[in-house]
Amino acid sequence: MPKKIDFHLVLLTILVLFMGVLIFYKIPANGYFFLAAGGDASNQYVHFFNLFHDLIRTGELPFWSWNYGPGGSFWNDFGYYMLGDIFVWPLLMLPKTWFPGSFVPMTLFKILLICAGTYLLLRKLGINRNIALVAGIANGFALFNFDHVYTHYFFINATVYFPFILLGYERFLTQHKPVLLFSVLVLASISNFYFLFMITLGLILYSLFRYFTAANTVKTGKAFLHFHLRLSLLYVLALGTAMIIFLPSVLSLFGSSALERPPQPIADLVLGPQELTRKMLWEGGMHFLPLLAIPFFFINGSRNRFWLYGTAASLLIGILMVQNIHLLVGGFSSPFEFRAFFIFNLFFIILTARAFNDASFKKSKNAFLLISLSLLLYFWFDANPFTHYAEWLKLLPAAFAILFIAGQFSEKARVKSLLLSFAAMSAIAYSFLLPHSLMTDLIAKSDGERLTDTHKGVWGVLRLMDKEHYQTRYNNEEIKEGLAAIQDDSALYRININYPGILGPNASMSYSYRSYVAYQSLMDWDLQKFEMDYLATASSRRLNVTQGFPSSTFINTLLNNKYNVTFAEPYNTYGYEKVYENENIFIEENQFFLPIGFLYESAMPISALNGLMDPLLDERMLRNAILPDDYFDAAGLAPEESTVSRTIGTLADAVFDDNTLLENRADGVWIASQTPIEITIPVQTHSLSELAVFADILPYTENNGLTIQAANNLGANFTLEKNMRSNRYEIDQYTYSNAKNQVLFRFGMDSDTETIHLTIQPGEFLLKDIQVIAADYGAYEEIIRGYQNNSLKGISYGNNYVTGQYSSEQDAVLFLSIPYSSGWKASIDGQPVDTFPVHSAYTGMLAPSGNHAVALKYRPEGFTAGLLISLLSFLGAVSLYIQNRGFIKYKTLLHRNSFLRIINYFLK
Numbered sequence: 001m002p003k004k005i006d007f008h009l010v011l012l013t014i015l016v017l018f019m020g021v022l023i024f025y026k027i028p029a030n031g032y033f034f035l036a037a038g039g040d041a042s043n044q045y046v047h048f049f050n051l052f053h054d055l056i057r058t059g060e061l062p063f064w065s066w067n068y069g070p071g072g073s074f075w076n077d078f079g080y081y082m083l084g085d086i087f088v089w090p091l092l093m094l095p096k097t098w099f100p101g102s103f104v105p106m107t108l109f110k111i112l113l114i115c116a117g118t119y120l121l122l123r124k125l126g127i128n129r130n131i132a133l134v135a136g137i138a139n140g141f142a143l144f145n146f147d148h149v150y151t152h153y154f155f156i157n158a159t160v161y162f163p164f165i166l167l168g169y170e171r172f173l174t175q176h177k178p179v180l181l182f183s184v185l186v187l188a189s190i191s192n193f194y195f196l197f198m199i200t201l202g203l204i205l206y207s208l209f210r211y212f213t214a215a216n217t218v219k220t221g222k223a224f225l226h227f228h229l230r231l232s233l234l235y236v237l238a239l240g241t242a243m244i245i246f247l248p249s250v251l252s253l254f255g256s257s258a259l260e261r262p263p264q265p266i267a268d269l270v271l272g273p274q275e276l277t278r279k280m281l282w283e284g285g286m287h288f289l290p291l292l293a294i295p296f297f298f299i300n301g302s303r304n305r306f307w308l309y310g311t312a313a314s315l316l317i318g319i320l321m322v323q324n325i326h327l328l329v330g331g332f333s334s335p336f337e338f339r340a341f342f343i344f345n346l347f348f349i350i351l352t353a354r355a356f357n358d359a360s361f362k363k364s365k366n367a368f369l370l371i372s373l374s375l376l377l378y379f380w381f382d383a384n385p386f387t388h389y390a391e392w393l394k395l396l397p398a399a400f401a402i403l404f405i406a407g408q409f410s411e412k413a414r415v416k417s418l419l420l421s422f423a424a425m426s427a428i429a430y431s432f433l434l435p436h437s438l439m440t441d442l443i444a445k446s447d448g449e450r451l452t453d454t455h456k457g458v459w460g461v462l463r464l465m466d467k468e469h470y471q472t473r474y475n476n477e478e479i480k481e482g483l484a485a486i487q488d489d490s491a492l493y494r495i496n497i498n499y500p501g502i503l504g505p506n507a508s509m510s511y512s513y514r515s516y517v518a519y520q521s522l523m524d525w526d527l528q529k530f531e532m533d534y535l536a537t538a539s540s541r542r543l544n545v546t547q548g549f550p551s552s553t554f555i556n557t558l559l560n561n562k563y564n565v566t567f568a569e570p571y572n573t574y575g576y577e578k579v580y581e582n583e584n585i586f587i588e589e590n591q592f593f594l595p596i597g598f599l600y601e602s603a604m605p606i607s608a609l610n611g612l613m614d615p616l617l618d619e620r621m622l623r624n625a626i627l628p629d630d631y632f633d634a635a636g637l638a639p640e641e642s643t644v645s646r647t648i649g650t651l652a653d654a655v656f657d658d659n660t661l662l663e664n665r666a667d668g669v670w671i672a673s674q675t676p677i678e679i680t681i682p683v684q685t686h687s688l689s690e691l692a693v694f695a696d697i698l699p700y701t702e703n704n705g706l707t708i709q710a711a712n713n714l715g716a717n718f719t720l721e722k723n724m725r726s727n728r729y730e731i732d733q734y735t736y737s738n739a740k741n742q743v744l745f746r747f748g749m750d751s752d753t754e755t756i757h758l759t760i761q762p763g764e765f766l767l768k769d770i771q772v773i774a775a776d777y778g779a780y781e782e783i784i785r786g787y788q789n790n791s792l793k794g795i796s797y798g799n800n801y802v803t804g805q806y807s808s809e810q811d812a813v814l815f816l817s818i819p820y821s822s823g824w825k826a827s828i829d830g831q832p833v834d835t836f837p838v839h840s841a842y843t844g845m846l847a848p849s850g851n852h853a854v855a856l857k858y859r860p861e862g863f864t865a866g867l868l869i870s871l872l873s874f875l876g877a878v879s880l881y882i883q884n885r886g887f888i889k890y891k892t893l894l895h896r897n898s899f900l901r902i903i904n905y906f907l908k
Contacts, residue, residue: 008129009119012136015428016115019141020108023435030443032464033100034107036151037446042465043519045081045153046099046474047506052082053096054512055799063800064823064858066492067508069518070527070559071819075860077256077522079249084190084242085154100470107149110160115140117163118349124170127353134424135289135353139163141431142345143285144338146438147457150464158195159342161188165199166206166346172234173214173227176884182238182877189242193250195339197331200235202343207231209312213305237880240873247866249522255861256522271321279320282384282456284341285434288397289427290348292373293355296366304358313351316344361408374401387455388437392429399426472502474510479503482565482585483513491795492596492802493562494817496550500568516559527819530841534617551748553690554618554775557784559842560596560817564588572748574690574777592784597792597804597854599812599847600625602640605632606840615694615771617744619645621839622783625813631836635813635846644779648684649756649772655680668698668768677765679758681772683712689774691750693758696742696770701763712753741768749777792816792854800858807851813838814847814854823861828852 027034035041055062055074062074062083075083082088087110091102119136123129148155161184168181188196211217211224218224239246271279280286294317297310319325323335330340361367374397381394400423407419441455446464454461479499486495494514497503508515517531535555550556550564553574564571566586570578573588580587604624614620623640651669656662657678663670671677691712747753756772790812792804806814818824820837826845827833829852838844845854 185238
């Protein structure tokens with residue numbers, strides 16, 4: 001017989017959709033997307049989706065992408081963001097320009113799932129339908145859910161999965177039905193390993209508590225152990241089934257910057273009651289109901305095992321109060337980011353529903369306590385108002401308490417029902433007003449209003465992206481025109497593209513060109529270090545803001561750059577000829593272009609370099625393959641020690657402004673000033689050369705750190721900030737903790753400069769070394785022509801392969817400007833060969849003399865093992881399911897010879 005329709009669930013759906021429309025309608029009506037115009041949302045997620053969309057449309061598996069910076073593993077690095085997000089998959093069928101517009105309907109859909117999952121879980125726990133409905137809305141409309149979406153859109157996915165995981169747990173505990181728990185655990189596992197860690201901790205906490213409160217469990221050590229062994233097996237099989245996405249993603253995590261990030265300092269290790277209340281209500285946006293409900297477990301301890309629930313509530317509050325424990329539960333993220341708050345919120349909602357369901361509010365002590373607590377909340381909200389509706393919000397706890405108690409004592413059924421309905425409406429109104437307040441502030445901020453008192457949310461109030469912003473940044477016709485002007489179907493090459501203020505590090509993902517730089521947390525750490533230490537200069541040395549340096553002629557050529565596309569002044573690089581100009585669009589072609597692979601006949605061990613910022617680094621890389629020491633020994637190649645770079649200005653020649661104190665020391669020149677320190681270095685006469693300035697400056701000014709600006713008489717200006725933002729030291733999860741106090745400022749080609757000017761911010765510093773260096777272009781041309789003759793020919797490539805041929809008179813190292821990954825498997829003449837990192841971040845192999853064919857094929861790291869584990873785990877899960885359901889039923893299905901019946905049976 002069909003199940004009866006749960007009209008409360010229908011009512012819940014209607015309420016959620018109605019409230020959601022009222023909350024969100026102003027966003028599209030005012031021409032905005034529910035998407036922050038800055039930070040990760042703007043710099044990452046739209047670009048990531050555009051890349052995913054394009055890869056899927058190629059028809060190849062999205063393993064490797066050449067448009068992810070200099071190239072990278074989509075399967076490894078984007079499992080965390082895109083690949084395992086089932087809410088993104090349907091959007092791949094739509095035009096990619098629709099993605100920002102999907103945030104409102106998709107958010108509303110996710111909120112509905114959270115509310116429905118919470119409602120179904122509470123009903124499974126025996127909670128009254130009316131209470132379950134209100135509690136479901138309270139969980140779904142918690143303010144941090146809305147904060148997360150528009151700044152980090154996938155954070156809310158864990159909040160969607162968690163109530164269904166607990167519902168699956170209840171079905172497994174009480175009915176021995178594992179399918180729901182297994183299925184949602186698989187989805188959570190492929191979605192995000194980071195939030196799976198939090199979900200796992202939440203499931204452990206819930207299971208340890210729930211096992212002893214369930215009526216039908218055997219309360220013995222043997223039964224407890226037996227059940228949790230079965231639960232663990234189910235978890236392991238679900239995680240194993242997800243390994244095809246989970247394992248490559250985790251391997252990417254361990255190869256990324258995550259383990260390089262320093263711990264985040266926490267000022268208040270233990271929060272007091274005021275700070276905790278502020279954290280839960282004011283910043284996290286939790287509903288007021290838990291603060292009203294939880295105290296009842298402590299004054300009704302003997303009723304329905306209330307003492308157990310009180311213990312659970314105390315544990316949750318203790319975790320939130322002790323910041324370091326909260327940091328652990330939140331995956332070692334800052335407690336102020338509320339990343340694990342979905343666990344606490346759902347647990348508090350469950351406890352709240354249990355308290356209101358089981359406690360007798362006809363008892364005078366309970367009625368008195370509820371009214372008293374609501375009045376305390378009234379005064380707290382009065383002292384800590386939200387941005388909007390403060391006068392209404394502070395009344396709602398008291399209104400709820402009075403109406404709820406009045407309904408308990410009412411003798412007439414209709415009056416009782418009416419009073420309790422109004423009590424529910426006051427609780428639902430609170431859930432509605434908080435996100436509505438946020439939307440009001442977001443629109444005001446986006447309209448340019450200066451908000452002195454902003455909404456108290458997790459991330460604060462950020463400006464929203466509008467349609468013009470989207471078109472300018474992700475679908476810019478001028479940029480597309482400039483790229484379309486490059487009519488070049490030759491093999492793989494890269495492009496430097498410059499559109500100040502419009503194009504960010506991830507623009508290559510949206511505009512389908514090959515670049516040097518990308519920005520995301522799971523990028524390979526060695527590649528990030530290369531971009532910071534070998535390429536970085538102007539504007540930043542922060543961990544994830546990696547800046548390729550377009551004025552370095554040598555590095556540009558080594559890394560396969562063929563075109564400069566600029567929408568301002570052309571780059572100052574040697575050997576580039578203007579091939580296109582249309583109004584402000586300039587395209588230059590590198591006359592000394594090198595293909596993606598060429599042969600080095602000399603090499604250096606990486607240990608021979610004088611630190612990461614050698615003053616002659618660029619020329620050493622031009623002349624030598626820089627290899628790991630063991631591969632250098634195996635290659636048997638001698639280093640090319642000679643250089644044509646010469647020093648044409650030094651620290652010894654420096655002239656300082658009159659306000660700077662000087663002291664010559666054995667290890668350099670100590671300087672100090674309360675005003676910006678101006679340094680002028682005269683430069684010797686030089687022919688057209690590659691000009692660079694090397695600076696090694698140790699700061700003693702701890703409060704303000706080190707900022708250097710460099711300029712020459714051509715007007716080029718570059719700024720170095722080390723571990724800083726806005727001239728302040730910054731220690732957070734994105735700080736490059738091992739930053740060097742050295743930098744190369746590359747000015748490109750120059751013959752006229754007479755002085756170099758450096759400005760250092762006020763403070764005390766030790767100038768250990770400053771050199772102005774010029775490298776002759778005659779030697780550069782000679783070297784490049786040699787590489788062009790000894791390069792990979794007949795190159796063919798796709799997302800996941802590269803092939804070509806080379807000819808060499810002697811053994812050499814084949815350098816490929818492909819970011820190094822063990823997922824690339826190489827062969828020469830069909831025989832497998834080892835690959836190794838060259839220049840610390842790119843790919844090389846030993847190349848024997850003669851004529852040879854080279855092939856590289858890419859499979860994501862961990863993909864094959866993950867696929868095998870997934871298949872075995874899924875088969876194991878199916879096998880256990882069949883055994884649990886009974887062999888006879890399965891045999892009967894086979895006897896009927898109906899495939900559809902079998903499928904239907906397993907989907908029940």
